[in-house]
Amino acid sequence: MTAVTLESRLGTAWKKPPLISNPALRWGLFIGAAVYLVLAVSSIDVNWARVAEGLSRGWAFITSFFNPDFVSRGTDIRDGILESVIITVASTVVGILISIPIGLGAARNIAPLPVYLVCRAIVALSRALNEIIVAILLVAIFGFGPLAGFLTLSFATIGFLAKLLAEDIEEMDKVQAEAIRATGSTWLQWINYGVQPQVMPRLIGLSMYRLDINFRESAVLGLVGAGGIGATLNTAFDRYEFDTAAAILLIIIVTVMALEYLSGVIRAKVQ
Amino acid sequence: MPVSTNANGAKIWQLRNRNQTLARWAAYLAGVAVFMWCWQRISDATTWFFVWDAPRIAADIGGRAWPPRWSYMDKLWGPLWDTLNMATLGTLLALVMAVPVAFLAARNTTPSAVFIRPIALFIIVATRSINSLIWALLLVAVIGPGVFAGLLAIAFRSIGFCAKLLYEAIEEIDHTQVEAITATGASRWQVMAYGIVPQIMPAFAGISVFRWDINIRESTVLGLVGAGGIGLQLQSSLNTLAWPQVTLILIVILAAVVIGEWVSAKVRGAII
Numbered sequence: 001m002t003a004v005t006l007e008s009r010l011g012t013a014w015k016k017p018p019l020i021s022n023p024a025l026r027w028g029l030f031i032g033a034a035v036y037l038v039l040a041v042s043s044i045d046v047n048w049a050r051v052a053e054g055l056s057r058g059w060a061f062i063t064s065f066f067n068p069d070f071v072s073r074g075t076d077i078r079d080g081i082l083e084s085v086i087i088t089v090a091s092t093v094v095g096i097l098i099s100i101p102i103g104l105g106a107a108r109n110i111a112p113l114p115v116y117l118v119c120r121a122i123v124a125l126s127r128a129l130n131e132i133i134v135a136i137l138l139v140a141i142f143g144f145g146p147l148a149g150f151l152t153l154s155f156a157t158i159g160f161l162a163k164l165l166a167e168d169i170e171e172m173d174k175v176q177a178e179a180i181r182a183t184g185s186t187w188l189q190w191i192n193y194g195v196q197p198q199v200m201p202r203l204i205g206l207s208m209y210r211l212d213i214n215f216r217e218s219a220v221l222g223l224v225g226a227g228g229i230g231a232t233l234n235t236a237f238d239r240y241e242f243d244t245a246a247a248i249l250l251i252i253i254v255t256v257m258a259l260e261y262l263s264g265v266i267r268a269k270v271q
Numbered sequence: 272m273p274v275s276t277n278a279n280g281a282k283i284w285q286l287r288n289r290n291q292t293l294a295r296w297a298a299y300l301a302g303v304a305v306f307m308w309c310w311q312r313i314s315d316a317t318t319w320f321f322v323w324d325a326p327r328i329a330a331d332i333g334g335r336a337w338p339p340r341w342s343y344m345d346k347l348w349g350p351l352w353d354t355l356n357m358a359t360l361g362t363l364l365a366l367v368m369a370v371p372v373a374f375l376a377a378r379n380t381t382p383s384a385v386f387i388r389p390i391a392l393f394i395i396v397a398t399r400s401i402n403s404l405i406w407a408l409l410l411v412a413v414i415g416p417g418v419f420a421g422l423l424a425i426a427f428r429s430i431g432f433c434a435k436l437l438y439e440a441i442e443e444i445d446h447t448q449v450e451a452i453t454a455t456g457a458s459r460w461q462v463m464a465y466g467i468v469p470q471i472m473p474a475f476a477g478i479s480v481f482r483w484d485i486n487i488r489e490s491t492v493l494g495l496v497g498a499g500g501i502g503l504q505l506q507s508s509l510n511t512l513a514w515p516q517v518t519l520i521l522i523v524i525l526a527a528v529v530i531g532e533w534v535s536a537k538v539r540g541a542i543i
Contacts (some may be wrong), residue, residue, distance in 0.1 A: 016465075040356040048420045054414040061413060081315070093302075118472040128528055132404065132492045133521065138508065141329045142283045143321035146313045223496065227316070233405065237412045245409070249401060256400035 010258045061242040068250055069243035073232065077248060080229035081255075084218040087228055089147045091218075094150075095157025100203075102158060103165030110169060110195065119162065126159025131217050135226040146227030153214045153221075162214070165199065172198045172211050201270040208263035215259060219252050296411040332514060338517035339522060347504060347523055353418045354500035355529070357493065358486040361425025366479055369430045373437035378469065380441055391434075399431030403489045421498030425486050432485075433478055440474035441467065476542045484535035491524045501527075 046133040070077065103112045108114035131152055138148040172195060180194035222230025231247060236245040277283055287295070321328075376382045376391035406424035414420055444467060452466035494502020501520060508516040 036359075040360055043352065044356060044360075044418050044422065047415060047417065050415040051419070058413040061409065083312075086309040086312045090306060092311060093306050128523070128525055130488055130492050130528075132495065133505075133524070140332060141325050143318055145318065147314050147317040147322065150313055216400055220402045223404060223408070230405075234408060237408050240412065249405070253397050253400050257396055260396070264476055 008192040018122055020106065041190070057240070057242075061246065064242040064246040065250070067243060068247035069241075070247045072243045073236070073241070076232045076235075077229070077251070080222070080232040080248075081251060084222075084228035084230075085217065087146050087153060087218045087221070088211065088215045091150045091153035092157060092207065092214050095154045095210070095214075096161060096207050098154065099158045099161035099165065103162040103169065104191065104195075106162055106166035107169035107173070109172075110191075119166075123159050123163045123166070126155055127163065129155075131156050131223060135221050135224050139225045144225040144227075149218060149221040149226035149228055152226060153217060156217070157210050157214065160210055161203075161206055165203060168199045168202050169195060201267075204270050205263070208259075208266055212256060212259045212263060216256060218251070296441040301464050304316075305399045321323075336514035336518040338515065339519040341519065343519050344514045344523075347501065347520065350499075350504050351523065351527065353421075354490045354502075355487070357418060357421045357425055357490040357498075357500055358483060358531075361422045361490070362429060362479060362483045362486050364422070364426035365429030365433055365482070368426070369433035369437060371432040372430060373441060376434060377438040377441035379444070379446075380463070391438075395431040395434050395438075396406070397431070398427055399430075399435065401428065403428035403493065404496060407493045411497045416497035416499070418499035421490060421493040421500055424493060424498055425490055428489070429482050429486060433482055436478045437471065437475060440471045440478075444470040473542055477539050480535045480538045480542075484531050487531035491527060 002181065003185050018026060031096045102122055105115045106123055108116055111119065134155055135148060135152040142148045142151070176198060177190065177194035180190050185193065218228045218230075219233070220228075220230045222228040222232070223234050225231070229252070233245060233248050236242075236248065372391050372394055375382070375387050376395060378384065378388070381388045381391070403424050406427050407421055410420040410423050410427075414423075448463060448470065449466040452462050457465065490500055490502075492502045492505075494500045494504065495506050497503070501524060505517065505520045505524075508514075510519060
């Protein structure tokens with residue numbers, strides 16, 4: 001048997017199937033992406049001289065991570081972090097308290113249509129607006145200080161928690177809720193014994209996650225004057241005090257890690 | 272909470288016993304005390320005169336801000352293009368960096384669980400916990416203001432997010448397929464290309480589009496710290512108190528965010 005007949009008997013070799021099976025769509029997407037990339041990259045003008053000049057500063061920043069300065073701006077850092085923590089805690093608590101009724105209202109299976117539409121509109125508005133933009137507007141209205149930051153994060157928490165809570169309620173097991181209703185419970189008892197136990201573990205998990213997000217966000221609110229560590233961080237960067245900036249960033253990273261670990265433990269416990 | 276009582280007034284059923292109830296009350300008391308202390312600190316740092324004056328100020332700003340100055344739109348197309356580029360190129364750059372980190376962090380593909388995995392996990396946590404505005408602040412200080420700093424800020428911020436979701440997807444793959452490829456005598460890289468990559472491809476595509484959507488939102492405000500895009504226009508309009516321009520910019524940002532979310536939802540729907 002010659003090699004040619006063996007080849008013809010075996011057929012053609014296996015080839016990896018392409019990701020998008022339609023060739024016209026595949027090549028269209030590919031060429032479109034290539035054209036966009038060329039246009040986009042060419043429209044970014046990078047001042048390479050400035051970048052090269054900055055590299056030594058970047059290196060100084062990286063090395064300052066191994067030699068952070070917690071002391072020389074110690075009081076500023078302590079006050080800023082404390083204010084960030086206060087804003088985080090207060091806004092998370094208020095945000096959760098407000099998002100529970102809104103979440104109940106935004107769940108189609110327990111709320112009448114007008115309530116549902118109003119609550120969904122609040123959720124959509126809160127989610128579409130970036131925290132920083134809300135903070136700018138609230139600082140303009142309420143003046144500088146932690147109150148604007150507190151209101152911003154509460155508002156952002158409402159959109160996040162109410163949406164996820166409503167989705168969780170919409171997916172709940174109807175049988176349990178109906179069993180409570182069949183006992184002749186009032187509406188409040190129905191929510192308390194039929195709905196709440198089903199969504200509580202997830203709500204606690206999400207609240208912990210939001211606490212974590214709020215702390216991270218509170219670190220930047222200071223940039224627009226809404227209180228917290230951001231103002232100190234901004235000053236440190238402006239003055240090229242990289243060792244102080246590195247100290248602040250390390251505190252933020254360690255706090256976020258601790259919060260993530262804590263939320264993992266709590267979530268594992270409630271689920 | 273007692274549900275009902277019998278003729279003698281004794282509770283028929285209750286959810287918790289006495290100690291559990293007391294413990295809960297103590298926890299609630301501590302929680303309320305912490306919250307009230309926080310509130311007091313915020314209240315002390317607030318100038319309440321401004322707050323009571325807020326409705327008037329809000330009405331005043333609202334009156335100045337409407338109608339939006341539509342003619343300013345001509346000057347917004349350029350920054351809008353920059354914003355889109357920061358988000359898209361930043362996401363691409365982030366994915367290029369996130370893929371190796373994810374493979375190093377996943378328990379089943381990491382070369383060394385003791386030495387390399389903790390480093391990869393630290394990269395993920397560190398980049399994730401620093402907000403993109405802080406990255407932008409840092410990069411503007413290091414390489415100067417402009418779109419390039421914003422692009423890098425978006426990219427660095429996204430590494431942790433993409434790598435975290437991707438390494439979770441890698442850890443959840445079906446092991447039998449990997450074993451089947453290994454059994455054919457494939458090399459380490461071939462196992463990766465034919466056993467692991469096809470399994471995580473849908474997750475990868477979903478994560479990239481999801482992150483791109485988030486990055487559109489974030490890149491709109493990076494200009495506030497000098498990193499280019501439409502935020503730069505927002506900052507200068509705010510500084511000159513040109514409220515009609517601010518309204519227009521906010522409308523444009525809102526439209527960009529909604530379109531980004533719509534595109535991302537469509538693409539994710541098509542993938543999954």
